Amino acid sequence: MTEQIRDRASRSLPTASVRHGRLKRHSAWKTLLAVLGGTMAVVLVSGVSVAAIAVNQLNENIDVVELVTAEGEERVIPTVGEWEGGFNVLLVGVDNAEGQSDGDDRGGAVLNDVNILVHVAEDQQSAVAVSIPRDMVVPIPSCPNPEGGSYFAMSAQPINVAMSYGGLSCVVLTVEALTGLDIPYAGVISFDGVARMSSAVGGVDVCVDGPIFDEFTGLDLPEAGTYSLEGRQALAFLRSRKGVGDGSDLGRISSQQVYLSSLIRKVQSEGVLTDVTKLYGIATVATSSMKLSSSLASVDTMVSMALVLKDIPTENITFVQYPGTTGGTGVYSGKVQPIEWQASALLEKIRNDESFALQEGETGIGSALNPNAPAPEPTTPAPTGSAAPTVPPLADEEPAEVLEGVKGQTAADYTCSVAN
Structure with a gap:
């Protein structure tokens, strides 16, 4: 009989239109996974682009982890190249990673503090990235213990303790149970890796609506405006x-x-993905900074993903927050409580690859639309003599259903972080 192990962590708690599905293709960016989770997955495309130059060296850099089922068996996973449809990838940013530069100043278990589930639609014309709050209290299924046996299932724990129970496999099993989606691919990156990746892409411009000083992270942005951040x-x-x-x-x-x-806009507009020197640098940093599931740690798989993703336009790439709220009681005290009806509506759309729209301006409490955003570029030439470009509507397209209360934005939306 499988031995049940009780881990110490189990004692710690008592309308902007977003198009998904079958939409008209446009020329667009060449990577979605290259930017998610604090650039956690830049390797997925950059590794592909430089594979012909140094594929062996890059492969040697990759730290591989095996994903297993709840029974502890290795997953049987086909390569993406054999698929004509979509796929799901879980991107995980961890706290207290082994060898982290500030490890001596930190303590405790390794926690999955960033959890982003990327879903590419079956018709490969849209993608959704769902951020699951680290403090959200969810059921954690029984997870295999890497040292043998398995941990008890738990009905209510913050999702970020899953990594401390059964590693990446436990995080994957937990998110699968939460969303009802199969997740055959996953990757992990540490804080140090995120810093190196941001420098590898040459910095990222962020807008803030006021001065931000955070003594806990060391962030110091002295006034409102746009900053190029790296490292x-x-x-x-x-x-x-x-x-x-x-x-x-x-x-x-x-x-x-x-x-x-x-x-996303940076890697599209500045030719990052067509510059071999930049790509090689990004790929080298990425492959040495990440742990990838064996299903993902393959040039063939990365090539296939890049080919699927290269034509998805920014307006069809949506970042959403798994619906949740603070201020709860009991096991939700000081944590995030899921808003089940909103989550059900969102996940049903994602699982069925159905179009949906977000309420205009509902970007979330930490961001707001940038009032100085540039005007959107027209997708068709302006008629001669016209005062403004016009874009004809897509034929026979039904208005997308608005998901009430769901927070997020598309990659095409210019937003600013809201200072506390």
Whole structure:
């Protein structure tokens, strides 16, 4: 019989239109996974682009982790190249990673503090990235213990303790149970890796609506405006909780989406993915900074993903926050409580690859639309003599359903972080 192990952590708690599905293709960016989770997955495309130059060296850099089922068996996963449809990837940023530069100043278990589930639609014309709050209290299923046996299932724990129970496999199993989506691919990056990745892409421009000083992360942006962040400052921005919104994890997520949407636009507009020198540098940093599931640590898989993603336009890439609220009682005291009806509506749309729209301006408590955003570029030439460009509507397209209360933005939206 499988031995049940009780881990110590189990004792710690008692309308901007967003298009998904079958939409008209446009020329666009060449990577979604290259920007999510504080640039956690830049390797997925950059590694592909430089594979012909140094594929063996890059592969040697990759630290591989095996994903297992709840029974502890290795997952049988086909390569993406055999698929014609979509796929799901879980991107995880960890706290207290082994070898982290500030490890002596920190303590405790390794926690999965950033959890972003990327879903690419079956028709490969849209993608959704769902950020799950680290403090959200969820059921954690029984997870295999890497040293043998398994841990008890738990009905109510913060999701960020999953990593301390059964590693990346436990995080994947937990998110699968929460969302009802199969997740065959996953990657992990440490805080140090996030800092190095932001420098590898040449910095990311972020807008803030006022001065932000966060003594806990070291972020110091003295006035409102736009800053180019890289290295430890980029990491401080992505980690900042007390400095943005209402000081909660929910505010931090919407502030992170300011960074991620800007990063997508950067790699599109500045030719990052067509510059071999930049790509090689990014890929080298990425492959040496991440742990990838064996299903993902393959050039063939990365090539296939890049080919799927290269034509998805920014307006069809949506960042959303898993619906949740603070101020609860009992096991939710001081944590995030899921808003179940909102989450059900969102996940049903995602699972069925159905179009949905977000309420205009509902970017989240840590961000707001940038009043100085540039005018959107027309997708068709302006008629001769016209005062403004016109864009004809897509034929036979039904209005997307608005998901009430769901927070987020598209990669095409220009937003600013809201100072606390």
